[in-house]
Amino acid sequence: DGGITQSPKYLFRKEGQNVTLSCEQNLNHDAMYWYRQDPGQGLRLIYYSQIVNDFQKGDIAEGYSVSREKKESFPLTVTSAQKNPTAFYLCASSIGAMNTEAFFGQGTRLTVV
């Protein structure tokens, strides 16, 4: 079955540590995205990538980093510079950037302890 896989589903991190969230897709999609979801707010774009080896900052990129070395993979690193990292993180992909259906992963809930 084609789809997007995020892992892990739940993640706990000690304050001051970096942590990497995995996102893999086997849909052969060019575009991939990372969103953050906080209670009562819409999803906010962290980073996006339209092609391998290229990515762009979204609205809330500070404290995060990404890489796109392979078409199917778009890992997100939450660094210690992110002031409020506890949130629900969603990865998505689409064939292209314009007027195409988006497919979402199941999300990773990150808690900083």
Add this chain to the structure above:
Amino acid sequence: KNEVEQSPQNLTAQEGEFITINCSYSVGISALHWLQQHPGGGIVSLFMLSSGKKKHGRLIATINIQEKHSSLHITASHPRDSAVYICAVRVTGSARQLTFGSGTQLTVLP
């Protein structure tokens, strides 16, 4: 002011009721999406539309481009429809995919 506004924020209905969730936006768009998020957090795309009306089972989505408004209707609601419904728009000329509303929490009671 958010570019995408949904109403209501919370909605409780009895099983069998007809449900309407509204979405208004203030920007030019090329497409509008309705998404469903279940308690586990995963999101499923329900509809993508740029004009008119689409129907899938008990779900109907409409959009009025001139009024910048879309509605999601659920007929004969069921407790399994309980979820957060999210409206998202693709802003014209934007390569950054979607701008999201804050969601409507729907609870359907048996």
